[in-house]
Amino acid sequence: MSGASRFRSLEHDGNDFFDRERDMTAAIETMISKLAAWLSRHSIDILRISLGLVFVAFGTLKFFPGVSPAEALSVATLERLSMGLLSGYAAQAVIAGLEVFIGLTLVTGRLLKTGLVVMAGALAGFFAPYALFFTDLFPGAPTLEAQYIFKDIVLAAAALVIGARALGARLVPARAAL
Template identity: 65%
Template structure:
């Protein structure tokens, strides 16, 4: 077996399994962070979530409602990604949630970056990776496929 054949085999295995692994791992992240929001004081993003949703809803959502909406949405997204059930619905909720997740970068930029990025800024900033992962997962759910390379002779 040559190195080229081995690498082609690895590439083909990755083409078959990597998007599914990404879907499940992002689902675990969303489920984990969503569950934390059900426990008062457990989420490091609790105050930022409340402040963001109060701002986006023009004060209509109370702090408790903001946390509950976020917790339910994140748990729903996580469960759909992990199980693959209602996946397209979960991806729609993910798309809507990502607007809220990233909006503090616009709404509270000077608070998040008073010089060096705050811990909250770092928390929001890493969500750029979740946005990109969501795009890859959505592409797969809508029929896009990584193509295996034919085995070298």
């Protein structure tokens, strides 16, 4: 068999490699399209519920003195922010109650806008230790408490997405890459 006839045997016969590749590509594109549709319907609700569970979990810990690793810092922050009106366990109970309330509004979706407003205030309070206790949190490298606060950036970003949805925003297709 000559070289030319060998190549002719690879020519299109209606059921060759290229048809299978095209079919596989179409199947993958269909799966991706279905996944994107499912994610657009459910991902923000999953984010809302998971964020709510985080708030319920951390808030619940704060109801029990000595259990929350952030207890001393959160109490000191609220004492400073309230100019001494709230201190000790009273401050801790207020923080715990607010966090559990926020979490329950997120998990259930009930009173969601109210919960988001409360969360906006709480998030400001979460970052307040950076202004109030900067030298304690950053004696050189960031302390564990400073790192604990830093992760709240993710909570704030999630709250923005959930807030946008609660106010009527919807996911839109991404712009095509240039």
